[in-house]
Structure formats: structure tokens, C-alpha cells
Amino acid sequence: MRMLFTCLAVVMLGYSSTSAQTIQHLTQNRPATLPAIFPAPVSIELGKGSIVLGRSVVLIASPETGTETVELVRNALTLAGVESITVAKQLPQHPDVPHIIMGTGEAAIVRTALTKSGAALDSSTEGYTIAGIVTGNGALITLAGHDADGLFHAAQTFRQLAQRKVIPALLIKDHPLMPIRGTIEGFYGKPWSMTDREKHLGFLATVKANTYIYSPKDDPYARDRWREAYPATTLAELGKLVAVAKRNHVNFVYAISPGPTVCFSDSSDLHHLERKFAALRSIGVHSFYVALDDIEYTKWNCDLDKTTFGPSGAEAAGIAQARLLNALQANLKKNDPTAPPLIIVPTEYYDAKETPYKAALRKNLDSQIVVQWTGTDVVPPAISVPDARAATKAFGRKTLLWDNYPVNDYGQSAGRLLLAPYMKREAGLSGELAGILSNPMNQEVPSRVAVTGVVAFAWNDKGYDAERTWLAAARELAGGDEQATAALLTFFDTQHMAPTFGSQPWQVQAPKMKAMLDGVRDAIANGDATIRHEAIAGLSQYASAFTNAPDIIRAGIVDTSFALDARPWLDAMQLWGRALQLTAAGLNAADNGNAAAGRYFARAKRLAAEATAMKTIPGATRIGGPIKMADGVLDVFVADAPKLIAVDLIESVTITSEK
Incomplete structure (x- = not known):
């Protein structure tokens, strides 16, 4: 037995050595x-x-x-x-x-x-x-x-x-190059649920964000009834959210919007704000925010302000606001010396032009208070270092960029999910900004695509790569599954258009699809028979992948809320995919002299009409409407395809009679 144990020991020793x-x-x-x-x-x-x-x-x-x-x-x-x-x-x-x-x-x-x-x-x-x-x-x-x-x-x-x-x-x-990075829930329309917010805080942690501003427009106790105390149950719910933020190393910032009714010189209104902040402090909030955007500032809300500050106007409004905000900042430091400084969004929150209002803020506002700025416009097509430097000069401090992307609560964004990569913000902005906060969409999970880019840029604008970060966002949603990642990127391309308040978007629609379809057009127009055949075969393969993408996305994403939020867009994508498959079949038939091409094109047209008629989820966004899906690219190609290769006239007559 001893010999056996000795042999086993030698074997095990040898195994251990080999293993090492x-x-x-x-x-x-x-x-x-x-x-x-x-x-x-x-x-x-x-x-x-x-x-x-x-x-x-x-x-x-x-x-x-x-x-x-x-x-x-x-x-x-x-x-x-x-x-x-x-x-x-x-x-x-x-x-x-x-x-x-x-x-x-x-x-x-x-x-x-x-x-x-x-x-x-x-x-x-x-x-x-x-x-x-x-x-x-x-x-x-x-x-x-x-x-x-x-x-x-x-x-x-x-x-x-x-x-x-x-x-x-x-x-x-x-380390981060900008001290403040994250999101502000500041959109109009349907707010996020508490579950949405908790999940969003967990997501923010994964991208190294450190700030979430609670500023839903529909919270009556933060806006219309801001003077009133929160009910105990609501305060408890907010307390749970604050705890989730703390676990994720995200600073929960509470925002209040007293602008439409506040009397700047009335001490009782100041006390109302201080009491509201004290109640939030009792549940763990240490950072506060006053929103003075989207209000009328050329008239006073009370006679006392007229007596105190004189006739209403932009300059007087700046002086009055600064007085109230300075008092709040002093109260915050008195009650919580380690608290971050007060954050505000001013009434003039975009462009960097010199105005009496900005001059009044610059001269009178406490230098510690952080001022938000949305860029050169409400939805800026680009932001450069000189733009931010001009804002620093106008407001007398580095501003905190409120970037209205990917928010989709305005008319030009109706029918869209905004899923393009975060671009056209100049490297070097970290030297001129206090940070960047994204204003996301009503749809929380789809918002992560753009927010990933916003936070990555704020962390390291000099090393930021928009396309690679976009790919990383898709891969994260897909849990690393490459097939689902590819399907998501195909879908993102159909929602690439980023609108502004003007007529020209700051990002174009479906650039990858357009390049592919333009290649097909060129092959048909200028290629020989082999080149045409290969191009149409490639189109058919693309159309099949496009049609299958929604099912792959639904089966492959980590958070099913993405598919729920994007449901009408995914449904429309399948209809458009089938229309594109039929279009490819029609082109193939026409290229081979097959008179059935007309029937394929007619069926594609009917499916395209069905897809175009699909609408957003009622109430999901502030402005609903027909679903936009690679508009100006996919719809134009499906409509133009029957004209690219001649179709037999007799067959066309037959199709008309079949209708």
C-alpha cells in the first residue's frame, strides 16, 4: 500500500509540475x-x-x-x-x-x-x-x-x-478629462418610470458617468407645485433612487423649476426652495439644480420684483435671478459644506452672443455656481473649441454643456429614434467645458446608444472614436453576441438622421445603406452583365439580412426593453425589408428579361405603403407620427427601382388589370 501511495504521490507531483x-x-x-x-x-x-x-x-x-x-x-x-x-x-x-x-x-x-x-x-x-x-x-x-x-x-x-x-x-x-459626465432627464412628454431610472443609473455606471439630473417636466412638485412638500410616499421612492445612484457612484442631482411663478425678491419663496432642498437632503441628496429655461423673463411674476428691480427686461431678470441663486448657494454651503456647487440652466441657455442678460449673470452670479449651456443653438449641428471659449467669456465661467442629443421631443424628430453615433464635437473641448450632460429620449434603453458616446467623449475627448464607440454600444446591448450586434448596427443605420431645429440635419440618414444602394445603381447604370448580376445578388443578400434583423434583435438583446421601446420601428423594418427583397427580385427578373418583374415591383410598392403608414406608440413621445425608416434613402430606392431596368410593357398592362 505504501508503494502504491508513493507512486500516486510521484504521479501527482509530476502532474502538478506539468500543470504549473x-x-x-x-x-x-x-x-x-x-x-x-x-x-x-x-x-x-x-x-x-x-x-x-x-x-x-x-x-x-x-x-x-x-x-x-x-x-x-x-x-x-x-x-x-x-x-x-x-x-x-x-x-x-x-x-x-x-x-x-x-x-x-x-x-x-x-x-x-x-x-x-x-x-x-x-x-x-x-x-x-x-x-x-x-x-x-x-x-x-x-x-x-x-x-x-x-x-x-x-x-x-x-x-x-x-x-x-x-x-x-x-x-x-x-482619469476623466471632464469632471461632470452623464444625463439630465429633461425632455418633454412621457417621463421615465422609476424602474427606467434605476436601470439607467446602472447603465451610467458601466460607462463611467458620474451625474444624473432628475428633472422630469411632469413632476408637479418640482415645477407647477414646487412650493408644496412631496408626499411621504413620493419622497420615499426618490430616496430609493438616490440609494441606487450612490451604489453606482453617480451623483443624483435634484432639479427644481420655479421660474414660471417665482417671485425673486420674496423671502418666502426663497424659504420654500430651501425647505424643498432640506427635504431632499434628508433622503441623501447633496447636489441641487435650478432650471430657469423655457420661461418668460420680460415680465415679472409679482409686483414686489418690479419694486425691487425696476421695470422688467432681460438685464433686470439676470440681476433678479442671480440674487435668488446666490442665496440658495449660500444656504447649500451652510447646511452641507462639502456639497457640490449649485447648477443652473439660465433663461438664455444657447448661443454665446453678448446680451444684457448674460452680462448681468456674469457680473452678479456667484462664481461657484455652475451654468449650463446647450451650445450654439438649442440643438447644435456642431460644437467647436472656439464656441465653448466664447461661452466661457459670455457667462464668466466654464459652462456645463447640456447637449440636446438624442432627445426626440420636438417636431423635427417626430417618428424617429435617434441612434447615430455622437459626433461633431471637437476634441479639446475638455479644456473649455465643466462637463457634458446628454438630454436623452423618452425611450431609456435606445438612448444608451448615443449616451455611451456622449460620456465616452466627456471622459476622453482627445482619444474618442465615434464609430468604434458606436460599435461598442451595440455590442453591449447584444451582450457580446456578434450576430445581434450586426443586426443592431443595421437597425441603427436606419435611424441615423439627427435633426436640428432647422431644415438641415446635423447627421445624414442611413449612410451605410445609401452607399450600398448607390453602388447598386452605379452597377446597373455602368456595369456589364456580370457586374449587374453581382450587384443585384448582393442587394438580395442585404435585403434578407435586413428583413431578419428585427427577429435577431428581439432574440439577442440583453434588455428586452429595447425591443419594446423600438417595437413599431422594428415592425416597420421587417415590412421595408420584405419590400426590398421584392425589389431585388424585380431587378433580377428585369435584368434577365423576365416579365414577372412588374409583379415583384408592385408587391414591393404595397408593402412600402404599409410600412410608411405605421405610427409611433401613442403617448410614448411628446410628438408622435408615422415611423421614419431610412427615409430619403430606402423609400426612394424602392420607388426608383422599376425605372432602373426596362420592364416588358405587356406585363405592366397585365399588372394594372390584376389590380
Whole structure:
């Protein structure tokens, strides 16, 4: 028996040695490839070798690490296939399995791990360092935050890294270039539900946003009845939302809109605002916002303001507003010295032209108060560094950009989901802005496509790539499934048009589809028989993929709310897809001299009419209407196709008689 046990021991020892060698081979000899991280890190460099997490990992979290951050890393490891997560307090001399060390730079063990990795801690607010090195048969991955927020961002980056089968040895030093990044729920029409808001806060965490402004236009206690206290049940619901925001390291900002009825010089109105803020402070809110947009400022709401500030007008309004806002800022600091400064949106919130109102704000408004600005227009087609610099001069401080994209609550956006990538904002804006907040759509999950880009730009505008970030947003919605990702991108292309308040959109409709259809037109007009045949065959393949995309999206997306919000657009897409399939069949028949081409084109026309008649979900947006689907591109091609290749006249007569 002893001999048997000895033999088994030798065998096991040999196996252990072989296993160790195999691990070393996997971690050191696999080719390392630079991972795609979004938002793009400020600095990322590959090291030597690669790390396979394997089945067992040791996790060391310093005491100050938040439970939500530890849970995030644990979930990422579990999804990566790690079966055993052992908790330890000390670093071993020679790790034989991957060890993950996490904490802020205040923790000695984190500083030691960084030193072992030859790395230094990012020293910026919300900054973090990730250092991954191969150590013999094991690995050391250090997640080090400058502060708790930075550590949480490091965990979010690790979540992305762990989606790869192999993590390269690397060094990431990263921090946001803009201090404020996120969304303002400031659209008109149907508001988000509390469930929508909770999910949105979770999404914001994944893209390293840090701000959500609660400003729904339909909350009576924040707008029409702003002087009244919230009912206890509503306050409790808001308290739950604030707690969700805190767990996701997102600053919950409460916005109030007293402008239509406030008396700026009445101390009782100031006290109403202070009491409202105190009630919100009791449920954990520390950041506040006053909205003075979309109001009439050329007349006073009370006689006392006329007595105090003189005749009404833009300059007098600026002085009166500044007085009230300064008093609120002073009250906030008195009650909560560590609170962020008050944020406001002024009555003149767009362009940077010098006006008496802006001059009055610049001269009288407390310099700590943050001012929002929507750009060169309400929906600006582009924003340049000089534009932002002009706004800084006009308002006397760096402004916080309220970007009205992808909001779809105005006439020019009727019938549309706005799903184009975030573009035409100039790199370098981080030097002139306090941050960027996106005003999203009434549809929360579809809004994430554009918001991902907005936040990624605000995090690192100098390293931002619009198209790659757009792809990353699709992949995230699809849970990494490539087929669903491709279907989503095909759908996004049909909703690429980004309107403005004018007649010219700031992003064109369906650019990828247009390029493909233009290629078909060119092949038919200028190509020989082979080229025409190949182009029409390619069109047929595209039409089939287009038709199948809605079903793939419904089956493949992670959050089913996307399909619910986009239901009429997906339904219309299938109808248009079938119309395009019939159009391709008609072109093929015509190209082969087949008189059946007319029937194909006629059926395509009927389906196109059905698709055009489809309408948005009643009440889902402020302005509803017919669904727009690659309009000006797809509809024009289907209508023009019968004229591209001559169809037999007798067959055309027959089709007319069949109708």
C-alpha cells in the first residue's frame, strides 16, 4: 500500500509540475493584443505575456473598498468562468494563481502591489491605475483607485477586460478629462418610470458617468407645485433612487423649476426652495439644480420684483435671478459644506452672443455656481473649441454643456429614434467645458446608444472614436453576441438622421445603406452583365439580412426593453425589408428579361405603403407620427427601382388589370 501511495504521490507531483508549466505557457507565451476599452483610457500599454484567469482566483480587497466594487469584480470573474474565488489579506511571495488586489492608494497592500508591478497611482480625481503582470506560474492584477470613485471605475474597466478569454499583461493609467459626465432627464412628454431610472443609473455606471439630473417636466412638485412638500410616499421612492445612484457612484442631482411663478425678491419663496432642498437632503441628496429655461423673463411674476428691480427686461431678470441663486448657494454651503456647487440652466441657455442678460449673470452670479449651456443653438449641428471659449467669456465661467442629443421631443424628430453615433464635437473641448450632460429620449434603453458616446467623449475627448464607440454600444446591448450586434448596427443605420431645429440635419440618414444602394445603381447604370448580376445578388443578400434583423434583435438583446421601446420601428423594418427583397427580385427578373418583374415591383410598392403608414406608440413621445425608416434613402430606392431596368410593357398592362 505504501508503494502504491508513493507512486500516486510521484504521479501527482509530476502532474502538478506539468500543470504549473502549462499555466506558465498559457500566461507567458500567448500573443498579447491591445484590448478595446470604452471610454478610451487616457493611457494604456501592453506588458509582457498574457494572463488566463482559469478556474481559481485569489481576491484581496483593502478595507476601504466598497461592497459594490467588490461585487462588481466578483461578478466579472464569475462571468469569465472562474469557479473558485478565495479571499486573502496578504500578498504571497510567489503567486501560483492569479491574484487580484484592489483598493485606493491609501492602502499599504495596494501600494506594495503597484511597486511590484512597476506602476504608479494615477493622481487625478476619479483616476485609477490597473497593472497586470505575469509572475512565474501566477499573475498579479492590481486595481488601484485615487479615490473610491476611481476604484469603482477601475472595476468597470476590469469588467470589460474579463470578457476576453485572455487578459494581456498591461498598464492602464486613466482619469476623466471632464469632471461632470452623464444625463439630465429633461425632455418633454412621457417621463421615465422609476424602474427606467434605476436601470439607467446602472447603465451610467458601466460607462463611467458620474451625474444624473432628475428633472422630469411632469413632476408637479418640482415645477407647477414646487412650493408644496412631496408626499411621504413620493419622497420615499426618490430616496430609493438616490440609494441606487450612490451604489453606482453617480451623483443624483435634484432639479427644481420655479421660474414660471417665482417671485425673486420674496423671502418666502426663497424659504420654500430651501425647505424643498432640506427635504431632499434628508433622503441623501447633496447636489441641487435650478432650471430657469423655457420661461418668460420680460415680465415679472409679482409686483414686489418690479419694486425691487425696476421695470422688467432681460438685464433686470439676470440681476433678479442671480440674487435668488446666490442665496440658495449660500444656504447649500451652510447646511452641507462639502456639497457640490449649485447648477443652473439660465433663461438664455444657447448661443454665446453678448446680451444684457448674460452680462448681468456674469457680473452678479456667484462664481461657484455652475451654468449650463446647450451650445450654439438649442440643438447644435456642431460644437467647436472656439464656441465653448466664447461661452466661457459670455457667462464668466466654464459652462456645463447640456447637449440636446438624442432627445426626440420636438417636431423635427417626430417618428424617429435617434441612434447615430455622437459626433461633431471637437476634441479639446475638455479644456473649455465643466462637463457634458446628454438630454436623452423618452425611450431609456435606445438612448444608451448615443449616451455611451456622449460620456465616452466627456471622459476622453482627445482619444474618442465615434464609430468604434458606436460599435461598442451595440455590442453591449447584444451582450457580446456578434450576430445581434450586426443586426443592431443595421437597425441603427436606419435611424441615423439627427435633426436640428432647422431644415438641415446635423447627421445624414442611413449612410451605410445609401452607399450600398448607390453602388447598386452605379452597377446597373455602368456595369456589364456580370457586374449587374453581382450587384443585384448582393442587394438580395442585404435585403434578407435586413428583413431578419428585427427577429435577431428581439432574440439577442440583453434588455428586452429595447425591443419594446423600438417595437413599431422594428415592425416597420421587417415590412421595408420584405419590400426590398421584392425589389431585388424585380431587378433580377428585369435584368434577365423576365416579365414577372412588374409583379415583384408592385408587391414591393404595397408593402412600402404599409410600412410608411405605421405610427409611433401613442403617448410614448411628446410628438408622435408615422415611423421614419431610412427615409430619403430606402423609400426612394424602392420607388426608383422599376425605372432602373426596362420592364416588358405587356406585363405592366397585365399588372394594372390584376389590380
